[in-house]
Amino acid sequence: TINGKIGSAQTFDGINDNIDCGSDSSLDMTNQITMETWCQWDSITDSWGYLICKGTYRPWSLIIGGSSRTDKVGVYFSTADRTGSLYAPSPITDNDWHYLTATYNGNDIKIYIDGDHEVTGTVFGGTINENIGYPVYLGDRYDHARTFEGLMDETRISNVERSASW
Numbered sequence: 001t002i003n004g005k006i007g008s009a010q011t012f013d014g015i016n017d018n019i020d021c022g023s024d025s026s027l028d029m030t031n032q033i034t035m036e037t038w039c040q041w042d043s044i045t046d047s048w049g050y051l052i053c054k055g056t057y058r059p060w061s062l063i064i065g066g067s068s069r070t071d072k073v074g075v076y077f078s079t080a081d082r083t084g085s086l087y088a089p090s091p092i093t094d095n096d097w098h099y100l101t102a103t104y105n106g107n108d109i110k111i112y113i114d115g116d117h118e119v120t121g122t123v124f125g126g127t128i129n130e131n132i133g134y135p136v137y138l139g140d141r142y143d144h145a146r147t148f149e150g151l152m153d154e155t156r157i158s159n160v161e162r163s164a165s166w
Helices: none
Strands: 008-013 033-040 048-055 059-065 073-078 083-087 098-104 109-113 116-121 136-138 149-158
Touching: 033 048, 033 059, 048 149, 059 098, 073 098, 073 109, 083 109, 083 116, 136 149
Parallel strands: none
Antiparallel strands: 008 149, 033 098, 033 149, 048 059, 048 136, 059 073, 073 083, 098 109, 109 116
């Protein structure tokens, strides 16, 4: 058992560890969503570390890194009209636990780190383009091409826009 932020944590090796949360209809978010998790990592060995993902990166995902954005928290959302991304302005380079939250309220995307609002983007508005049937993964994405190396604890996905406080 690995010590987590609250009790025990799930460890991900960055190679083939993931949690398949299934594709239950309760995970088909359409108007609003909040993704939140406690996580800890040394560094992102792959430039993309997927924490929470449905599909490959759309319709929604919470990630660390991404195309030249090493150790930055990012989020992807897809509506019927387009796919957009938003990244926190500063990287996280320590080895501490961090509480990451990303929300979408039908118009705005917000990213919070440790309860502090980092950035808001009005990338697009509208209903989330739901890939019905795709499972939700923790620590990876559907095609298993973007794994996360580190620890995750107390992960929650909600169909409402929550505040940044746990």
